[in-house]
Every structure is written in structure tokens, then in C-alpha cells.
Amino acid sequence: MTGIREAIKKEDWRAATETLRKAADPRLDFTTAQALARLLKRLTLAGHAGAAPKRVAVLSSFTVDQLVPMIELFGFAAGVPFRIHQVPYGTFRQEILDPGSELSEFAPQFVFLATNSRDLMHVPTLHSDRDAVEQAVEREYAEWDALWSVAHQRWACQVIQNNFELPPVRALDNHEIRHPASFAGFVTRVNLALADRAPSFVTIHDVDHLASRFGRLHWADPRHYQVAKFPCAPEAQVDYAHSVASLVVSSAGLAKKCLVLDLDNTLWGGVIGDDGLGGIQLGQGNPEGEAFSSFQQYALSLRQRGVILAVCSKNDEHNAKEPFERHSEMVLGLEDISCFVANWNDKASNLRVIAQRLNIGLDSLVFVDDNPAERAIVRQLVPEVSVPEMPVDPAGYVYALEGHRYFQTLFLEAEDFKRTDFYRANAEREMLLQATPGDIGGYLASLRMTSRLASIDEHTVDRCTQLINKSNQFNLTTRRYSVAEVLARSGDPEWVTVSATLADRFGDNGLISVAMARAETDALRIDTWLMSCRVLKRGVERQMLNHLAEQARQRGLRRLEGEYIPSAKNSMVARHYEELGFRPNGNSAEGSTLWELELSAWQPLTTHIEVLRDE
Numbered sequence: 001m002t003g004i005r006e007a008i009k010k011e012d013w014r015a016a017t018e019t020l021r022k023a024a025d026p027r028l029d030f031t032t033a034q035a036l037a038r039l040l041k042r043l044t045l046a047g048h049a050g051a052a053p054k055r056v057a058v059l060s061s062f063t064v065d066q067l068v069p070m071i072e073l074f075g076f077a078a079g080v081p082f083r084i085h086q087v088p089y090g091t092f093r094q095e096i097l098d099p100g101s102e103l104s105e106f107a108p109q110f111v112f113l114a115t116n117s118r119d120l121m122h123v124p125t126l127h128s129d130r131d132a133v134e135q136a137v138e139r140e141y142a143e144w145d146a147l148w149s150v151a152h153q154r155w156a157c158q159v160i161q162n163n164f165e166l167p168p169v170r171a172l173d174n175h176e177i178r179h180p181a182s183f184a185g186f187v188t189r190v191n192l193a194l195a196d197r198a199p200s201f202v203t204i205h206d207v208d209h210l211a212s213r214f215g216r217l218h219w220a221d222p223r224h225y226q227v228a229k230f231p232c233a234p235e236a237q238v239d240y241a242h243s244v245a246s247l248v249v250s251s252a253g254l255a256k257k258c259l260v261l262d263l264d265n266t267l268w269g270g271v272i273g274d275d276g277l278g279g280i281q282l283g284q285g286n287p288e289g290e291a292f293s294s295f296q297q298y299a300l301s302l303r304q305r306g307v308i309l310a311v312c313s314k315n316d317e318h319n320a321k322e323p324f325e326r327h328s329e330m331v332l333g334l335e336d337i338s339c340f341v342a343n344w345n346d347k348a349s350n351l352r353v354i355a356q357r358l359n360i361g362l363d364s365l366v367f368v369d370d371n372p373a374e375r376a377i378v379r380q381l382v383p384e385v386s387v388p389e390m391p392v393d394p395a396g397y398v399y400a401l402e403g404h405r406y407f408q409t410l411f412l413e414a415e416d417f418k419r420t421d422f423y424r425a426n427a428e429r430e431m432l433l434q435a436t437p438g439d440i441g442g443y444l445a446s447l448r449m450t451s452r453l454a455s456i457d458e459h460t461v462d463r464c465t466q467l468i469n470k471s472n473q474f475n476l477t478t479r480r481y482s483v484a485e486v487l488a489r490s491g492d493p494e495w496v497t498v499s500a501t502l503a504d505r506f507g508d509n510g511l512i513s514v515a516m517a518r519a520e521t522d523a524l525r526i527d528t529w530l531m532s533c534r535v536l537k538r539g540v541e542r543q544m545l546n547h548l549a550e551q552a553r554q555r556g557l558r559r560l561e562g563e564y565i566p567s568a569k570n571s572m573v574a575r576h577y578e579e580l581g582f583r584p585n586g587n588s589a590e591g592s593t594l595w596e597l598e599l600s601a602w603q604p605l606t607t608h609i610e611v612l613r614d615e
Helices: 004-009 013-023 030-045 067-077 090-099 130-155 183-197 206-213 222-227 235-252 287-304 319-327 348-356 372-381 394-402 414-434 440-448 461-470 483-490 540-554
Strands: 056-060 082-086 109-112 160-164 203-207 258-261 307-314 339-343 366-370 449-455 494-505 507-519 523-531 561-565 583-587 593-597 609-613
Touching: 004 013, 004 030, 013 030, 030 067, 030 235, 056 067, 056 090, 056 235, 067 082, 067 235, 082 090, 082 287, 082 494, 090 109, 109 130, 130 160, 130 183, 130 203, 160 235, 206 235, 258 287, 258 348, 258 461, 287 307, 307 414, 339 540, 348 366, 366 394, 394 583, 414 507, 449 540, 461 483, 461 494, 461 523, 483 494, 483 507, 494 540, 507 540, 523 540, 523 609, 540 561, 540 609
Parallel strands: 056 082, 056 109, 109 160, 160 203, 258 307, 258 366, 307 339, 449 609, 523 561
Antiparallel strands: 449 494, 494 507, 507 523, 561 593, 583 593
């Protein structure tokens, strides 16, 4: 912290910013986190906290004066500055329902409803029967749903809604969870209703999990609320703030995509090259072996939810793969690993190889290694890679990794659960391509590709918004939109929205491309155009252009207009419009290049994709 203060004093803003970002960790104690938040305020006042902040309105039923600065701190640390509008606690309903509130001028992109179980309005009495309890749950849900709808209609924002924490005390003792009218039973039913029925533009923030992990008795110590109207114990507010910030950060496309694992003393105890298959510690029979099995099980769960797994190990490849192939207690198999790199090169270089093979950025990687020296070298040589500190005891590996929320997302879609299969199928396609050198047309035809084009609707909006907010490389403008904003465009007759899927003989890639364009005078202006890098160079972009041109002609428009806004990651599409036949049409004041395509004599481009249209 002294280093940050010295850098600010010297007006070395770059050093102050980098040091502050590294220091902001979800494991901080409350006092240190508050001190760092005050230093961030000094950077903000000096104009060095970042541009284009996310606008977040915090509407609470309790004091958030300590929570809000820490939310800002963790957003800043992740590279997403926040501009937070805070209203007096206890007025969240009035602020949403009053059309003249200051929120309309603020125009929030996110509304965080920071509520707790004291805000439940329809708690049944203990003598209520099951039907009466269900009716109370319906009334409770309806009230929150009405608030969300008003916020959505007025500001086209994403709503982050707390669920409700279970109480640490139980009036009915062991019968609390069984009795339908108990307070814990009612809270549980309301939470399930929120989780099951909340619309796409509402993200349920699982505060009940935070309370459970921290310890309900200490979380809900009544003195904190009675004296200061705190939502929970001060020490719990650090993790609380990090959890909220991670949801907003994920909307900026900064969630990590790949977990890269060391092997020796990370996935098993011991060194496979020295100890042999029978000498490593793994599985039942001793505490250390069970700890490594638990960590593998957690990694497998991440893979099943869509996180890519890779291996980066200093080892002979044959030795490194032997436990995967022959050890009966291995939880992970080679089929779970999308990229396996084991050699004697330095790990920083191998991480670059992994990112290149998977076609993702280095900043999409999280590297887990038990060796502090290796972690330090990777942090120094590839600072883009996230490298969490790991405890000496492998029993703490899961908590050390999970606490950073590296893989937080606003949405979890069916395609996410298939991601490892997508990468495995891509490897098979690559083998086919190598078998047909110089004949790209023959290769594409042999894939027997089909694609379905459809306007964005309530069934696809979550996946489309997810792609909009996480696609960085094949993304012409890198504009980020919430579910509410995408839905608003899909329902506006001036806008053309389209999503595209792609399947071939190796498998279904799912929904992989999104475009949104607006009719302006005599042109259809493309606002957003992006595609998953898994399907590069297969003709999807030509297919999308054909569709956009057809939509423009149906509206009597003469031109397509495109825009390329350079970013740190999208240089691969710098010549996208030029290669599709557009001609330059000047530059914008923001540094983007503008392009246009006259449609009077334009003919659709040839592809090797059979298009299936949804009318």
C-alpha cells in the first residue's frame, strides 16, 4: 500500500494503477480493502481510473456506504471502471416507480437491488397451510417481478437482484425446513421461484450462498444491522462486493475461458517421472490423495459447465500422460483436456502455445501451479495470464481457485456445456484440413455444413447477449449490450437482428454468430457483427453478409454501411469489410473506419453452407 501512495504522490499514475489492481484481492480483510478503495478514489479524482465506465445504480434497503467503494475497487481491478449512482437506503421501490427519479437521468446499464430477507413483504404466519404459503410466494414473486419490469422498460438495463439469506436461528428447531409456513421454508420457496422464473434481463445474485460460506451466525450478527444498518458483518462485505462486481465485469467479456493445470503436486502428489505410477498420491487411502481427487473433481465440474481445460507441465509427454491413461483413481481423462503441453520448455512459452492452439487470448487463461517460483515467473513473463496464489495444503486448492470467480458469467447456456466437445471436433476438422492441402474448397464442401438463420428472440437472446459480451477477436465494434438492450432492438422494426448456428459432419457448434443493424435513410448500418473464433474461415461471414444484404433490399435500402472500431484484440477483422467487397467511406471522430457496399449490382457470395431459415 505504501508503494501505491508513493506512486500517487509522484503522479506516476501508471505504476499506481498497476499496483492497485494487483493489490485488490477478494481475500483482503475489510480494513485493507477500505484503504485501497480510498486510494482508488484519489486516482478517480485525478482522472486516472479508466474511461467509459459501466453505469451501475445501487438501490438498497440497508447502508451500502462501505460496500459500494469495494464494488468499485474490484471492478477497477478487473479493468472495468464503474460509475455508481447510490440512493438513500430504504427507497429502492420509490426510486424505481417514480418516473421523475434521478435514475432516468443517470440511465443505468445495471440496477443492483441490494435487498435482504427483511424486505420480504408476504411472510406467512406459522398456522398458514401449504396452499396459503404458495399463494404468499406468488404474491412475493409478483411484487419483485413488477419492479424488474418497470426498471427494464424505463432504462433497458440488466437487473441484479439479491436472493434472500436463510436465517441463522430457527423458531421451529429441526422442523423449520419441513414446516411449509416456517420462515426458512418460505425463504427457500421464494428463492427457488426467483431462480426458476426470473426473466433474462434479471440476474439473481446468490447472497444466501455468501452467507452460508461465511457462516450464517456471524454474517447475520444483529448488532451490525441494529447499530449501523450493515447488510452483514464487515469482514463478509469484501467477498460480497467482489461477488457483485464479478457479475458486472462478466458483462464486459472479461470472464476467463480456460483453466491451465500443472500436473506434479497439482493434480496428484509427487513427481510422476521420479515416483512412478504407483508412487504418486491420488485417491482414497490417504488425506493428501483424497485432496488431489477433490481438486480434479472440481476441475471436471468446470469442464462440464464449459470451461476449457489444458495442461502445462515440465515433463516428458509419455510420463505426463501415463496417470491419465493408467491410474485407476484419476478423475480427469485425456478426453477432458483440450490442449496438452508437456515438455521441458519454460511454462510462460508453453502458455503462449496453448493460447495460440485454442485461438484465445492469454488474458483468457488461468494458470494453477503448486510451485511459487513457477507462479512468479509466469506473472512476470506473461502478466496477461491470471495466476492465483495456491496454499501448501492441497485441501485448500478448490477454495483458493473458486474464490476469485474467474469464470463468472451472467448467463449459462446449453452451448457452454458442449464447449470441450466443440474444441475436440475442431481438432478433427484440423486433421481433415491437413489431409487435403491446397484444396480449401474441397475441404469446406466435405464438412457438409448447415446453418440456421433467425431473428433474435426470447429463446436465443441469452446466448446472443453472452456472445456480444465475451467475443473480442472476431468483433467489428466490440460494443457490449445487456439482454434488455438486445431485446429492445429485436422488437424494433427499424432494426435487423440475426443469429446463426453452424453444424457439420463432426458435430453441432451451436449459435456462433450475431449481427444487429439499423435502417438509416437509404442504408442498413451494421452496429454489431461478431462470430465465435471456433468457426473461422468456414464462410459464415459470407453467409451473414448475404442475409444482411437481402434484408436491406427487402426494405428498399440501397447500401450496407459497416464500421470497424479497432481494439486491443480485434486486429484479425481489420480488413473484414474490404475482403467482403466494401469500399472505404471515411473515418469517424473516434478513430473507427467506415465502409459501404452498394447493393444495386451486388450478387450474393458463394459459400459451402446450406442455409436453413426460420421465417
